[in-house]
Amino acid sequence: MNARQRRWGGGLAGVCMLAVAGGALLAPSGAAAGQAADGGVTFTRDVLPILQRACQQCHRPGSVAPMSLLTYQEVRPWARAIRDKTAQREMPPWFIERNVGVRRFKEDPSLSDAEIAAIGRWVDAGAPRGNPADAPPPIELESLEEWRIGTPEWIVELPEPVVVGDVDADRWLDIWADSRLTADRYIKAVETKPSPGAHRVVHHVATSMRWEEEDGEEGGGFLNEYAMGKNGDIFPDGTGRLIRAGTRIRFNMHYSSVGEEIVDRTRVGFQLYPEGYVPDRVLISRHVGDSFDTLDIPAGADNVRSDGYYVLPEPTQVTGFQPHMHIRGKRMCVEAIHPSGLIETLSCTGHNFGWHIVYNYADEVAPLLPAGTILHVIGWHDNTAANRYNPDPKNWVGFGNRSIDDMSFAWMSFFHMPEVVYEQKLAERRRGDSDE
Ligand code: HEC
Known part of the structure; x- marks a missing residue:
């Protein structure tokens, strides 16, 4: 088989090789070896590193997920639910089918089969804590309030605050805002962000653009997606996305109530190339x-x-x-x-x-x-x-x-x-x- 076929997964042999390589990349370092040595999977040594990498960005205080999974005490009551949700690949939310097509993604939180199996064995063994000395240091969780792209030079916010009531049902809203841009520009970085303190009720936001082309056709495109743990696109140098003068921005919002009233005014922030600059690669x-x-x-x-x-x-x-x-x-x-x-x-x-x-x-x-x-x-x-x-x-x-x-x-x-x-x-x- 030639290289071209292999890259495209053109043959079974190529597929298997890639699958093995992918698994090795994702396996938690040292976990497999540790299990082989003494057979017991523990929270501190085997499970916590997985939660740190794939869950805690969402499952922490002040975030959208229903419970925090930072410590053993917090995790223990959820052990069985964690086993089930990970075994069904419902958590972390990432629904790519793993055995077809391209296998490597940016910011892929999904678990390897070995990680899922380790969680299963841990729960089946009674979810033992293990030796506290085995625990990795806590990870530094990204601040919910800071912009990942740096302080934006241009911000467009929802035209009005949205009140999410204490017992509201889930709501999916499309809200439009005027970008107020008076010249065509290229975007260098873009990030969508709930108001300070409103992360708990903002399940996701997808922002997109709409403008009128000279020929009267609708133009536009996707901007950015906010979901906990994944927000802010910084395009590689020399790469940019066009935003036209007069663009309207659509905020596709999913709110879910958390039992208290919270007010949100989600924003989208931009870093822009200078006026008149056209990047080599237009996204x-x-x-x-x-x-x-x-x-x-x-x-x-x-x-x-x-x-x-x-x-x-x-x-x-x-x-x-x-x-x-x-x-x-x-x-x-x-x-x-x-x-x-x-x-x-x-x-x-x-x-x-x-x-x-x-x-x-x-x-x-x-x-x-x-x-x-x-x-x-x-x-x-x-x-x-x-x-x-x-x-x-x-x-x-x-x-x-x-x-x-x-x-x-x-x-x-x-x-x-x-x-x-x-x-x-x-x-x-x-x-x-x-x-x-
Ligand atoms: C992108 C954010 C995000 C990530 C990453 C994430 N979760 Fe969740 N999780 C949620 C949200 C939000 C819910 C609430 C249900 C829903 O909206 O799907 C949830 C629900 C759950 C539930 C069900 C809780 C219940 O009430 O029954 C479990 C268990 C769970 N997550 C475990 C995990 C584990 C384990 C991981 C990592 C392997 C993980 N989650 C990663 C956001 C996340």
């Missing part, structure tokens, strides 16, 4: 694979498939994607149909309406695609009662903006490059492959 984020007219989800039906396509006009590197579906959304795959006829699965992911997750590919494996490649987005919806978010399985569902209508498309982020740069990058990848 594009756009809807890919909409199935506006074709979405047809019968009452009570599961695995209802819809397809959408987008042709890449130039050589492209895909930097990431975010599935967009509503309540009935279940699963999405994105594949690249190369002009050569090769079909490459980029990613498949489950979909859970409670979470809107952006999956950013690690740079060295981010899909590199020739001009003319067709991105193919396949969505599956579940309109049965087994879908716990489904308000009414007896209803037919089609395309629409309300949460109870549905959609299927991916926000895909990518940048184009000239043919020569593409060839260079491809050659670099091939050399990298043969060094493995």
Whole structure:
């Protein structure tokens, strides 16, 4: 098999090799060896490091998660729930299917099979604490109040504060704000942030832009996603995303009440390149694979498939994607149909309406695609009662903006490059492959 096939997971042997390499990267250092030596898994030595890496950014005081998981005392009552949620891969929220497509992502909190197994063995053994001296030092948790991108030079906030009451049901809101920008600019860094103290009720926020193009068409794109533990995009030097004068910003909010009234006025902050500056690489984020007219989800039906396509006009590197579906959304795959006829699965992911997750590919494996490649987005919806978010399985569902209508498309982020740069990058990848 040649390097090109292997990089694209073109053969089984390649797939297995990658899977092994990925597992080794994610395994907690030393844990496997420790278990082999004395057979017992303990909190301090084996479990705490996993929680530090994958859970505590959310599960700590003042954050959106329902309980803190910093100490043994806090974790112990939740041991069985932790075993179940991790075994089902519901926690941490990250729904990428691990055995297909690209396997390395930026800020991937997901657990390896070995980590999940270790948690299971620990709980089954009675969740022993172990030797306190084995515990790693507490990790430094990112401040909830500070901007990760530095103090922004431009801030757009919700037009009005939102009051989340003490017994409110979960709310999904789309709120628009004027950016007040009077010139086109390129974004260097962007971060979406709840008001100080409001992190507890802001489950997620996805911000996006809308503007009118000269030809009257709607333009815009995805901006940034806030979810605890993952906020703020700082683009690599020379890379930027266009924001046009007069842009309106959409805040797609998910609030969940915490039993006391909390007021939020979420903001999005920007660092911008100087006026007139155009970066070498312009990051594009756009809807890919909409199935506006074709979405047809019968009452009570599961695995209802819809397809959408987008042709890449130039050589492209895909930097990431975010599935967009509503309540009935279940699963999405994105594949690249190369002009050569090769079909490459980029990613498949489950979909859970409670979470809107952006999956950013690690740079060295981010899909590199020739001009003319067709991105193919396949969505599956579940309109049965087994879908716990489904308000009414007896209803037919089609395309629409309300949460109870549905959609299927991916926000895909990518940048184009000239043919020569593409060839260079491809050659670099091939050399990298043969060094493995
Ligand atoms: C991105 C933030 C985030 C991360 C990371 C995260 N959680 Fe959660 N977790 C939540 C939120 C929010 C909930 C509340 C339920 C929901 O909204 O899905 C939750 C719920 C849970 C529950 C169920 C609590 C209940 O009331 O039954 C368990 C157990 C849990 N998390 C364990 C974990 C573990 C273990 C990890 C790490 C391996 C983890 N979580 C990582 C945010 C997070």
